Structure formats: structure tokens, C-alpha cells
Amino acid sequence: MNGHIFVDETKERGLLVVAVAVLPSDLTAARRTIRSLILPGQRRIHFHKERDDRRRQIIDAIDTLSAQAVMFDAKRHTNARTAREACLVELVEHSAKINAARLILERDDSTFLADQRLLFEQVRRAGIAGTFRYEQMRAHEECLLAVPDALAWCWAKGGRWRSSIRHMISELRQV
16 A cells, blocks of 8 residues: 555543555645645644534545545553553554555654654564654644544544544444
8 A cells, every 4th residue: 555644543532543544646635635624824724623614624525535544442441551552553553554654643742752662663563664654743744634633533522523424434443
């Protein structure tokens, strides 16, 4: 596949990590679509701060992208650090399995160093160190981080929001 995987999470009702894979040939069009949704004065789309009509507009746009989404549900873990580590381990295994070229996580300063150490170790363990890159970026630095942000919010919110994106999720893994 050699896709790029964009990752965000929600901690509402337990940790849920969403990974969205986009093929290199689709990156430019996907970025154009998401950038067109950023309003004047916004640095980025932050789904939980949007009005419901904007949320629907964003979800409709995401639905047009050629992207695959996988969710890693770690709510069975009672410890936040353990839950995050379990998700990252699964995320690297998933990346290796689909032959991804790049992993972009939304940067969280409180977990940055621990994430870097774990990712380094897991990438080496998976045998993909020479062919796989990972980065932690701020959401305004990579507009496609808005996609997993939106999907995570909708899933955690439940009800009609979850129903509106269910068909976009190719797999839900319990970790």
C-alpha cells in the first residue's frame, strides 16, 4: 500500500485511537478537500468546536476521500498509559501489515517522549525501520489530522454521529 496513516484519539469514555490511511496518489486531493473546509481565521479544523451544520459538512467531505479508517479501542484498560501503549503497539503492527510508508500522529506534548521511545522500539521490532517513518505533528501543521479527529469525535459521541461514519470504518480492534 505504501500509504500515509494519520492518527488522532479521543479519551472520552476510554481511549479510542483512529488511524486513517491515504494512498500517496490521493494525498494532494485529500489535503485540498480538507483545506477547503478551513474557515477564514481558523488554523485548523477542530471537530468538537464546530457547529452541527459544519460537522455534517465536514463528514460529507471526509466521505468523499479515498481513505481507510481503523479504530483501536482501548477502553478495557483502566490505566491511561497502558491503554496508549497498547494502541501504539497495535498501530505499528497495523502499519507494517499494510506496508505503510509514514505514520503521522497528532502531537501531545505530555506523551511525546514516551511515544517516541515506544514507536522507535516497535518499529525496530516490526522490522520496518528502514522503510517506515513516523512523526508527531501539530494539527495545524498537517490538515489531514482533521480526518481522524472528526471520526474519533463522532464515534465517541455515539447516536446519529456514530451512524453517520460507521460505513467509513473498515475495522474496529479491541486492544
